Amino acid sequence: MAAPTISCGRGWFRARSFSFGGVAELRCRKSLALTSTPCRSASRTAAKQNRDVPWTAVVGLEIHAQICSNSKLFSGSQVQFAAPPNSLVSFFDASLPGTLPVLNRRCVEAAVTTGLALNCTINKKSLFDRKHYFYADLPAGYQITQQRLPIAVNGSLSYSLCTGKNQNELVNRTVRVKQIQLEQDSGKSLHDDARHQTLVDLNRAGVGLMEVVMEPDMCCGEEAAAAVRELQLILQALGSSQANMAEGQLRVDANVSVHHPGQPYGVRTEVKNLNSARFLAKAIDYEIQRQINELENGGTILNETRTFDYKLGCTIAMRDKEGQQDYRFMPEPNLPPLILYDAKSLPTHTSHLQVVNIDPLREKLPDLPSVKRAKLVERYGIQPQHSFTLLNEDGLVEFFETVMTATQMNAKKVIGWILKDFLGYLKQRNLVVDESPISPLLLAELLNLLESGTISSSAAKQVLEIMWNREGKSPTLIAKEKKLELIRDLNELEHICLGVMDGHQKEVAEINKGNKKVLNKLIGEVQRATRGRSDPASVKQILEKQLLLQPRNKPLS
Ligand code: ADP
Ligand code: MG
Secondary structure: OOOOOOOOOOOOEEEEOOOOHHHHHHHHHHHHHHHOOOOHHHHHHHHHHHOOOOOEEEEEEEEEEEOOOOEOOOOOOEOOOOOOOOOOOOOOOOOOOOOOOOOOHHHHHHHHHHHHHOOOEEOOEEOOEEEEOOOOOOOOOEEEEOOOOOOEEEEEEEEEEEEOOOOOEEEEEEEEEEEEEEEEOOOEEEEEOOOOEEEEEOOOOOOEEEEEEEOOOEOOHHHHHHHHHHHHHHHHHHOOOOOOOOOOOEEEEEEEEEEOOOOOOOOOEEEEEEOOHHHHHHHHHHHHHHHHHHHHOOOOOOOEEEEEEOOOOEEEEEEEOHHHOOOOOEEOOOOOOEEEEOOOOOOOOOOOOEEEEOHHHHHOOOOOHHHHHHHHHHHHOOOHHHHHHHHHOOOHHHHHHHHHHHOOOOHHHHHHHHHHHHHHHHHHOOOOHHHOOOOHHHHHHHHHHHHOOOOOHHHHHHHHHHHHHOOOOOHHHHHHHOOOOOOOOHHHHHHHHHHHHHHOHHHHHHHHOOOOOHHHHHHHHHHHHOOOOOOHHHHHHHHHHHHHHOOOOOOOO
16 A cells, blocks of 8 residues: 655645754854863964874765665655655654554665675674654654664775876775664755745655765775765665765765874864765865864864865864764664574574565675776776776766677777767766767767778867767768768879978978988878878878988979
8 A cells, every 4th residue: 555645735844933043053152162272372382393293184984875765764655856845755754653664675685785795794683773863854853773783884895096197097995884774864954044944845754775884994085085986886786776966865974084193083073965076075175174274273173063065165064063962872662673694594583573585685796896897807908997987987888888899999999089089078068978969889880980991080080079069960971071081092192292292391301311200290291181081001101102212302393
């Protein structure tokens, strides 16, 4: 039976004049007092003495990934992005008295596959807890999470960074995964300052989340962004989350601290709700620098929650954490322990428990991004860093592989066209692969024209330029219409070469003196004279032959 839903007149639940004004003011005063302690001048002297000692930053991430499931974690109501406000809310999601949670098997399976893919130990028994806090979009006054015994622990995530001048050196890194826990999402509040009211949408209330908690093993924004990107690719490969950051399906909280090498870790701040890889990196790097500046100027770092203002490019204090921490965790009385088992540990006496078998999930694990990359490198002989770029752009692997099935050109050359010309163009125009006006088959047709010697590579670039603006138009037709096909008549080509030699006697003399490099300039001139319609190899041959025929250091005509 479909879950009953409730909605109010305008679609939004209203919490009138919902404001934390007074509390915010109190907190403000508290932090002011903290930053102007009498010790400040003493610590400033110490800071000055320490100024030459380098700083090290430490970054640990807490990532909420929305589980890809048709229904919520504990209720049957649907999960759907951008549905009308409060149209997907069951009695349980709205915390009506007497409603009970029913665990969604799909969500458990998604968390287990994610745990397996992140090399975690899957806890055969895990528990649910209530985490209490008051907010208008949390009608129960608590969130069900897994505080005492999460579903998966002690894993790791390997990722790589592209470094070097041309971003073509790969550095491998690993971050430890502390735990993965299942929990409910909250609803959404919309603060309408003009009307002094807060509107509440409970569509998201109760949607299943996996919280992935990482150990503080990273040291800068770039590393954190690369780790999150790898996690995103893994979740998408598993299908456990769509992990679309723009739609809020992957939300990252970054914990940041700085310390002097060899000393204990510093006090951390937490930058909340970063939902783009670029802002994540920027926010972390800003926060590291801010903390260093603060400490070098004799200040202290508060254990506080901050937000990233992407317009100003800086982090701003939201509330300090100490006052926030007592969530009054308690066991969720309405959910029995979650029991998982495999062939080695068949469950006994489980009739009253929630049970899931791990074995079929382990067997069905798909290829993870690292395996996909290794296969691309092995199959096509491309550079490992190219396999990273292919996987990092949504849809690019499929695009590349379709081109490969339809072209005679070798993969190393194809990858150059795809990463430099094709991707470069898309990036310039802010397009994703799916939005490309050029299909893989048309690109393959173009590369075949080049490979078969019908057009030169500079003509191919001209044809490609036209293809961007003439969606669906065949490159063969374009090459014909624009007369860009290679000049096959060698007599005609010879005539053009002689003309170019005639017009560049200084260069001819240079070559005759033994400076062979100048020959490339002449080849380029022939290319220009023919608008890219000459085959450089044939031109080279003709020029060399003609140069030999010319008497040394004499004008050509
Ligand atoms: P809490 O229980 O207060 O949430 P956790 O131990 O669960 O603390 O850590 C939360 C996150 O903070 C983790 O991602 C962890 O890696 C990170 N973290 C812990 N200590 C530091 C630190 N000194 N600097 C930066 N990040 C840290
Ligand atoms: Mg935490």
